[in-house]
Amino acid sequence: MNTYNPITALLIFFTISVFLYLLFRPNKGWFWLIKANSKSNGKIVVEDILKLLYHNENADKHLNINDIVRTLKNSDDLILESINKMATHELVTIESDMVKLTQSGSDYALRIVRAHRLWEKFLAEKTGFDEVEWHERAERKEHELTKDETDLLASKLGNPQFDPHGDPIPTNTGKIAKIKGNVLSELNVDTIGRIIHIKDKPDIVYKQILAENIHIGSLIRVVEKNASRIVFHSEGESFVLAPIIAGNITVSILEKDVVVEENLARLSILKAGETAKIIGISKEIRGDSRRRLLDLGFVKGADVSIDLLNPLGDPKAFLIKGTSIALRTNQASKILIKKV
Amino acid sequence: MKNKNIEHIISLSNDLRWQIGDEFHDNLAEGIYADAAEIVKDAVHKKDQINKLRIDARIDKIITSKTWGFPLMFLILALVLWLTIIGANYPSSMLAGLLLDTLHPALKGLASTIGMPWWLDGFLIDGVYLAVAWVIAVMLPPMAIFFPLFTLLEDFGYLPRVAFNLDHLFKLSGAHGKQALTMSMGFGCNAAGVVATRIIDSPRERLIAIITNNFSLCNGRWPTQILIATIFIGAVVPTAFSGIASLGAVIGIAILGIFFMFLVSWALSKTVLKGEVSTFNLELPPYRPPRFWKTIYTSLIDRTIIVLWRAIVFAAPAGAVIWLISNVYLGDQSIAAWLIHSLDGFGFLLGLNGVILVAYIVAIPANEIVIPTILMLTVLVTGIDGGAGAGVMFELDSVSATGDVLKAGGWTLLTAVNLMLFSLLHNPCSTTIYTIYKETKSLKWTTVASILPVIMGFVVTFLVAQIWRLLI
Numbered sequence: 014m015n016t017y018n019p020i021t022a023l024l025i026f027f028t029i030s031v032f033l034y035l036l037f038r039p040n041k042g043w044f045w046l047i048k049a050n051s052k053s054n055g056k057i058v059v060e061d062i063l064k065l066l067y068h069n070e071n072a073d074k075h076l077n078i079n080d081i082v083r084t085l086k087n088s089d090d091l092i093l094e095s096i097n098k099m100a101t102h103e104l105v106t107i108e109s110d111m112v113k114l115t116q117s118g119s120d121y122a123l124r125i126v127r128a129h130r131l132w133e134k135f136l137a138e139k140t141g142f143d144e145v146e147w148h149e150r151a152e153r154k155e156h157e158l159t160k161d162e163t164d165l166l167a168s169k170l171g172n173p174q175f176d177p178h179g180d181p182i183p184t185n186t187g188k189i190a191k192i193k194g195n196v197l198s199e200l201n202v203d204t205i206g207r208i209i210h211i212k213d214k215p216d217i218v219y220k221q222i223l224a225e226n227i228h229i230g231s232l233i234r235v236v237e238k239n240a241s242r243i244v245f246h247s248e249g250e251s252f253v254l255a256p257i258i259a260g261n262i263t264v265s266i267l268e269k270d271v272v273v274e275e276n277l278a279r280l281s282i283l284k285a286g287e288t289a290k291i292i293g294i295s296k297e298i299r300g301d302s303r304r305r306l307l308d309l310g311f312v313k314g315a316d317v318s319i320d321l322l323n324p325l326g327d328p329k330a331f332l333i334k335g336t337s338i339a340l341r342t343n344q345a346s347k348i349l350i351k352k353v
Numbered sequence: 354m355k356n357k358n359i360e361h362i363i364s365l366s367n368d369l370r371w372q373i374g375d376e377f378h379d380n381l382a383e384g385i386y387a388d389a390a391e392i393v394k395d396a397v398h399k400k401d402q403i404n405k406l407r408i409d410a411r412i413d414k415i416i417t418s419k420t421w422g423f424p425l426m427f428l429i430l431a432l433v434l435w436l437t438i439i440g441a442n443y444p445s446s447m448l449a450g451l452l453l454d455t456l457h458p459a460l461k462g463l464a465s466t467i468g469m470p471w472w473l474d475g476f477l478i479d480g481v482y483l484a485v486a487w488v489i490a491v492m493l494p495p496m497a498i499f500f501p502l503f504t505l506l507e508d509f510g511y512l513p514r515v516a517f518n519l520d521h522l523f524k525l526s527g528a529h530g531k532q533a534l535t536m537s538m539g540f541g542c543n544a545a546g547v548v549a550t551r552i553i554d555s556p557r558e559r560l561i562a563i564i565t566n567n568f569s570l571c572n573g574r575w576p577t578q579i580l581i582a583t584i585f586i587g588a589v590v591p592t593a594f595s596g597i598a599s600l601g602a603v604i605g606i607a608i609l610g611i612f613f614m615f616l617v618s619w620a621l622s623k624t625v626l627k628g629e630v631s632t633f634n635l636e637l638p639p640y641r642p643p644r645f646w647k648t649i650y651t652s653l654i655d656r657t658i659i660v661l662w663r664a665i666v667f668a669a670p671a672g673a674v675i676w677l678i679s680n681v682y683l684g685d686q687s688i689a690a691w692l693i694h695s696l697d698g699f700g701f702l703l704g705l706n707g708v709i710l711v712a713y714i715v716a717i718p719a720n721e722i723v724i725p726t727i728l729m730l731t732v733l734v735t736g737i738d739g740g741a742g743a744g745v746m747f748e749l750d751s752v753s754a755t756g757d758v759l760k761a762g763g764w765t766l767l768t769a770v771n772l773m774l775f776s777l778l779h780n781p782c783s784t785t786i787y788t789i790y791k792e793t794k795s796l797k798w799t800t801v802a803s804i805l806p807v808i809m810g811f812v813v814t815f816l817v818a819q820i821w822r823l824l825i
Contacts, residue, residue, distance in 0.1 A: 019819040022702065026815065039624055141557050142627065172367050184367075293379065301554075305634060307382035315386070321413055321637070324422040325521035328530070330637050334386075337637035339517050341524060344633060 057156045058087050058095045060125050063104065066114050067122035077110040120187060127183045128163045129155040130176035135166060137177035138300035144223055147177065148213045160185075177299070179210030179229055179263065195266060197235075198243055198259035204235045208247075210263035218261050225252060228347060230296030232277065233264065248349055249278030280317065280331070281346040288318045289350035291333075298347045310334035311348055409639050416514050426515055433502050434540060438575055441494035448493065452486035476676055479745045484672025484722060487746060488664050491721040495572040496657045499541040504652040508643035512537075516635055526615045527622025529558035530635060532565075536614060539569025540607075543785040544663065545656050546571075547792055557626050561618050563789055564802045567781040568614040570607045573720030574776050578603045580724060581776075584756040585769030602773070610777050613809065663784045667718035672746075675715050675726060679733060679744035687743065693734055703811060704771040704818025708734065708762060713775070718783045722746060723776070728755065731762035767821050771814040778810030 036044045062081055069076050082092050096112065099105045104118035114122065132151040136142050142150065158166070164185055167173070174190055176182055181190040194209050208231050213219045227247075236251075237244035243259045245252055283289055293313055294306055310333045311317075320337040321330035330339040340348075415421050460482060464474040506512055512534050520530030531553050539546030546566040553559040570578065579599070586602040587595030678688040686694075693707035700706040712726040725746035733743055737758065749755045780803045781789070790799040
């Protein structure tokens, strides 16, 4: 221990710490980057191209080779090579630079889409991952699931029809349900409807919608519409969105004669001493969590009031069916009530 | 033909499922509740319950109030721990008197009368028997006090309110409010705390609670903390304040443990266990008078005996190993001395020494035997008077005599502080590790839960040691 000196020891320690941090820090650590790079093989590029073509053809847009190279992040050579490979396997046809899906290419793409949406559904129902992360995780997982695994996953989830964003999940025979609805930004003032779909792309817009606390399945009423903003009421609160963001939300218009509960509110805004009737649980609460709430008695028509406030503000305890149940605010905001 | 039929049925069922839609479960639950309400209305006659509700509400108002909620909580926890530590002294010393001071010499005498060879006698009686006896004497009384008290509080309905009060802090660190309960249980015994995580129903939050339970200073570690704090921390302040100073140091370590619990929970839920609490709901049951005898019985059977049994199973081989490393020689050194010398350098970097590191390695089965092992090894390598021979663990009657032995072993205030830190931040005992494996059924998470605290202990003691040497 002749060369020992606390300062050298500390310096060595911090050098090692910084190195480990750079190597393993979340998302951008060198270790993860290298791991991700080594995985990006031909299969993933092929499948990404198929998906891109599929989504565009669904919107009646056709892409040429340049568009594909520009959209995907992989190296140009790899993409060109992949497209050629796909052409020889008859997944696509190339006619004067335009790339089109063949029947088998379209089937393949549909299978990837199915895996992606099923995985999102799985993440929503069975795990606690944040909504923001579903898409990205499904983007990676869709390439790993085989057809049999996908089918098993589907049957375990009860062959769901829609993914958590409201997108239809193709069946294993390729059937796909149609979304019938209108884009929120194009609705007229006083239209009443239900949110059925929230687009998860682009990322920035999706995160903004999530931050606004807008839920799929909510009833809305448009109260103002102009070039700069769209205002709508939903569940006792007022929301203001820019038209470009509202364009990512699809609403199914309800018949005029459907009675809409006007003083619908969220349980989170209930104050001590007030009593309310439960109208329902938002679609955003899924899986086990939803089942548990139902079991505890948060069902339509039940009376609810505040039992206890918390010294730290959150959670609050609600008195329901004679029992005191504590819920966190983010959960209470997804239970709909009508004040009495 | 048959296959076709089955396929037809499957696709029909899928179609029907689609038609039923998502509302199906909601409607079902609603229907069940409607029916239940109907039945209750006919069958149940309520007596006047308003009085009882008022009392409940009044207790709740105080327990969850901004002013009283938190002080009351700390007071009750402190009271339970105080009762446990003070109350366990008497039965512990009685058990020690019986098992260590009476039965141990008697067994030695018996062994020599029947002419047992010295190595067999040492291995079995000084090694295996002594370790088991020690664990029983030190572990049984505090657990037999702590667990019933804890279960009584649980039965009374207070503990769910603690979880309710503290939930926001746990939410900030990405964990479940019920972790407050498993954490408090950990103050009694980490293995029991790990078992208690069964009350957390979502797997991610449960895993966080399991991994961080070790940061609750358990019963096996309180005596070490108190002893070292009394000898070293109490000595640096005027005698009048030494009691308060050492008590403050021990409480400080326990609070540091809670801080690390939050920190690690937060770090885990930001990285490897990413996610949010998916299913948080906490039932706050009405208060009821605890069923005293039943509670005592079940807590003794369910918690104390099981944990004690596991501890004994692990302590027996540990005793054998301790005796063996002190008595088997490689060249002219015992294995223990050789290990201590080779770990001295690393120990110095951490502000500890080789003896402490070796003691923590061989005492993985039970934190209770760390101090006896340290004393025995210190005497072994320094060659000072005292002790009961190579491989025979011992403890001294007076605190000052213990201090003298440790100081002869080269201990300073820094060693004491870092030992207290390392006692908080090191791997869980083997009983807990085994319990973690049984609860998680995962080798990976068991490894993480075992290694993570040691690494943190190394880092923290290392930093403290370097900064201490720079400044003092």
